[in-house]
Amino acid sequence: MxxxxxxxxxxxxxxxxxxxxxxxxxxxxxxxxxxxxxxxxxxxxxxxxxxxxxxxxxxxxxxxxxxxxxxxxxxxxxxxxxxxxxxxxxxxxxxxxxxxxxxxxxxxxxxxxxxxxxxxxxxxxxxKVDYPSWPWHERFMIGLIMKMTHGPTDKTAVIDYTDxxxxxxxxxxxxxxx
Ligand SMILES: Cc1cc2nc3c(=O)[nH]c(=O)nc-3n(C[C@H](O)[C@H](O)[C@H](O)COP(=O)(O)O)c2cc1C
The missing domain is CATH 3.40.50.360 (Flavodoxin domain)
Known part of the structure; x- marks a missing residue:
């Protein structure tokens, strides 16, 4: 095996x-x-x-x-x-x-x-996007990355993108x- x-x-x-x-x-x-x-x-x-x-x-x-x-x-x-x-x-x-x-x-x-x-x-x-689990400064930074890459920016979003x-x-x- x-x-x-x-x-x-x-x-x-x-x-x-x-x-x-x-x-x-x-x-x-x-x-x-x-x-x-x-x-x-x-x-x-x-x-x-x-x-x-x-x-x-x-x-x-x-x-x-x-x-x-x-x-x-x-x-x-x-x-x-x-x-x-x-x-x-x-x-x-x-x-x-x-x-x-x-x-x-x-x-x-x-x-x-x-x-x-x-x-x-x-x-x-x-x-996975999990804004609520991230500290505020990471929520902010990742929000910027998501804005640049046309991803979710709603700071309450929890989205599992894994297939x-x-x-x-x-x-x-x-x-x-x-
Ligand atoms: C601090 C931080 C920075 C991240 N930076 C990026 C990034 O630059 N580009 C991206 O596509 N995803 C980014 N993500 C999303 C992570 O890659 C995604 O949430 C991943 O599922 C995290 O896996 P983990 O829970 O095993 O750490 C970031 C997430 C965190 C927490």
Whole structure:
């Protein structure tokens, strides 16, 4: 049975939820799956030999990624590159079909510029708008980003843009990378 490790960084919990759904999807497709926050992975270590495939997901925050994402990649690049691997990003701009593609998502292109790890496989996933959960200054800043990208600006909006059926398809796809 093939085994997939889903590593993730999540600020507000949505990427963690995607990682969990990926694990469920991998198990329903006949594989084994484990998810691990990169904070846990950094401190507790990863038994890389237990996995056939490694997926890594991170949300776009202010047009880039949390520093911990690149720190983790720098520290574990060799291990990441040693297996079939995939990177997925989570962003609100990916709510439109053209920005939900690898070529059309500039944040994915930015990841490729900044990351010393070259993932063999890439995926774009639309994330969640959750204004009420964000502190006022983030509500304000994200409101500006949404205005520029023609997204929702209503500060009471909670909108889950993730295509969960597509997440399931990606889960099965990860198994095929093994
Ligand atoms: C501080 C902050 C900044 C964000 N900046 C962007 C952005 O620049 N572009 C974008 O498309 N989405 C942006 N988002 C939306 C997140 O990518 C989206 O909410 C994602 O689902 C968050 O995942 P998480 O809950 O795992 O942290 C931002 C969200 C937050 C909280």
């Amino acid at each position: 093939k085994s997939v490790l889903v590593l993730y960084m999540s600020r507000g919990g949505h990427t963690a939820r995607i990682a969990r759904r990926l694990c469920e999807g991998i198990v329903s497709a006949g594989g084994r799956a484990e998810m691990m926050d990169i904070n846990e992975a950094s401190h507790e270590g990863v038994e890389w030999s237990r996995y056939d495939v490694v997926a890594f997901g991170a949300p776009v925050l202010y047009g880039t990624y949390d520093k911990s994402v690149f720190r983790f990649i720098e520290a574990h690049r060799t291990a990441l590159e040693a297996k079939p691997n995939s990177f997925f990003n989570v962003s609100v701009v990916a709510r439109t079909p053209e920005k939900a593609t690898v070529a059309g998502n500039r944040y994915l292109q930015k990841f490729l510029q900044l990351s010393p790890w070259r993932p063999r496989d890439l995926k774009v996933i639309a994330g 969960w059926d597509d997440v399931k398809v990606y889960a099965s796809h990860l198994l095929t990378l093994a």
